[in-house]
Amino acid sequence: MKMNRRHAMAMSAGAVVFAATGLSSTRALATAEDVDKAMMQLGGGKMPEAGKVTLTAPEIAENGNTVPISVEVDSAMSDGDMVSSVTIYAEGNPNPDVVTFNFSAMSGTATASTRMRLAKTQNVVAVAKMADGSTYMDKKEVKVTIGGCGG
Amino acid sequence: MASKPRVKVPKTASAGEVITIKTLISHNMESGQRKDKEGNLIPRKIINKFTAEFNGQPVFSADMHGAVSANPYMEFTAKVQESGTFKFAWVDDDGSVYEADANIEVS
Numbered sequence: 001m002k003m004n005r006r007h008a009m010a011m012s013a014g015a016v017v018f019a020a021t022g023l024s025s026t027r028a029l030a031t032a033e034d035v036d037k038a039m040m041q042l043g044g045g046k047m048p049e050a051g052k053v054t055l056t057a058p059e060i061a062e063n064g065n066t067v068p069i070s071v072e073v074d075s076a077m078s079d080g081d082m083v084s085s086v087t088i089y090a091e092g093n094p095n096p097d098v099v100t101f102n103f104s105a106m107s108g109t110a111t112a113s114t115r116m117r118l119a120k121t122q123n124v125v126a127v128a129k130m131a132d133g134s135t136y137m138d139k140k141e142v143k144v145t146i147g148g149c150g151g
Numbered sequence: 152m153a154s155k156p157r158v159k160v161p162k163t164a165s166a167g168e169v170i171t172i173k174t175l176i177s178h179n180m181e182s183g184q185r186k187d188k189e190g191n192l193i194p195r196k197i198i199n200k201f202t203a204e205f206n207g208q209p210v211f212s213a214d215m216h217g218a219v220s221a222n223p224y225m226e227f228t229a230k231v232q233e234s235g236t237f238k239f240a241w242v243d244d245d246g247s248v249y250e251a252d253a254n255i256e257v258s
Contacts, residue, residue, distance in 0.1 A: 066220040077230075090218055094184050097216040101227070106210045108169035108230030114213070115220040117182065 029119065030096035035089040038096060039127055039137065042087060048127050048135035053086065055126035055138040061118060064144040070113035071101070073128045073136070082131035083110035092122030119147045158239055160253035164231050168257075172203065172211075174225045176241050176249060182217035198249075200242040201225055206235040231257050 039048055053073045061067040073083045082105065088098040101112040110128070118124070121143045128136045156176040164170050176198065183195025195217060202212040211227045229237070234257045241249040 070226070093218050095217055098218040099216065100214040102212040102214070104209050104211065106205060106208055106230055107228055109228045111228055112211070112213070113224070113226035115224050117218045117220055 029092050029094055030090065032091045032123065034096045035091050035123075035125055038087075038089060039125070039135070042127055042129060043135040044133055046135070048137035050137060052136040053126050053128040053138045055088075055124065055140050057124050057140045057142050059141075060143045060145070062145050064118040064120070064147045066115045067118050067142060067144075068113065068115050069124065071111065071126045071128075071138075073110035075110050075130070077103070077105065077107060077109060084129050084131050086110065086112065086126055086128045088116065089125040089127070090116070090118060090122060091125065093117070093119045098124075118142055118144045120144055156239065156241060156249055156251040158237070158251050158253050160237055160255055162254075163256045163258065166232050166257050167230065169228050169230050170255070171226065171228050172237070174201070174203075174239055174251075175222060177222050178241075178243075180217070180219060180221045180223060184217060196244045198223055198241045198243055200240075202240050202242075203227070203229070204238050205229060205231065206233070210237070231255060233257050 053071060056070045058067065069088065071086045073086060075081050075083045077083065083103050085100050085102045087100040089096045090098050098116050099114060103110050123139050123141050125137060125139045154177040156174060159173040161170050178198050181193055181196040185193045187193055197215060197217055199215055203210045210229045213225060215223060234255060237253045239251045
């Protein structure tokens with residue numbers, strides 16, 4: 001594998017952050033299982049299917065304090081094809097909940113953007129809940145160089 | 152703590168158009184995870200709810216947790232059929248509500 005400089009830098013910086021948080025942090029972080037559990041609950045006992053929802057997040061976030069994310073759900077947003085909400089989870093933050101966007105017929109489209117905190121490199125998950133109760137998900141890994149949850 | 156919210160809504164639109172709204176409010180969104188110099192946990196104090204309505208009808212809302220960045224930014228869309236007023240509200244953990252509004256002319 002060809003190792004370019006940028007890649008090497010990102011990896012070593014990541015390792016440093018990991019070591020630092022490992023030493024200073026005593027709090028428990030959320031796990032992928034916590035997010036799975038929350039998704040099961042949201043889906044009424046069923047895991048969300050992949051598709052329909054697109055989560056956009058940077059591949060590498062230099063500063064975990066403010067990571068721009070946006071979601072877009074493929075939906076007509078009219079009778080019979082409505083998105084009621086999109087919930088964002090973070091698998092490696094102290095608390096997996098990030099934000100829930102609630103849409104209405106007046107939203108026009110099911111799109112929203114905000115900025116979030118990430119404690120370390122982790123997966124960010126977006127789950128769309130349709131008006132009929134079905135759920136869909138998308139997942140992106142974001143590499144974080146400086147964690148954003150204080151300490 | 153929180154200062155005057157800023158909202159960006161187009162001044163005009165055609166009926167049925169889907170417009171993009173951007174909002175920003177200054178707030179340090181204390182996550183409840185940080186410690187002060189003595190090692191005591193700083194209590195959580197964030198804006199936990201944002202709502203947008205148009206002529207009294209709910210358009211969009213967001214339930215926020217500690218993982219939303221300081222100075223929370225929200226971008227979303229609205230489909231407008233008639234002229235009217237958007238009302239935005241941010242609810243703080245301490246119960247304070249910060250408000251803003253914006254008018255739009257729809258032809």
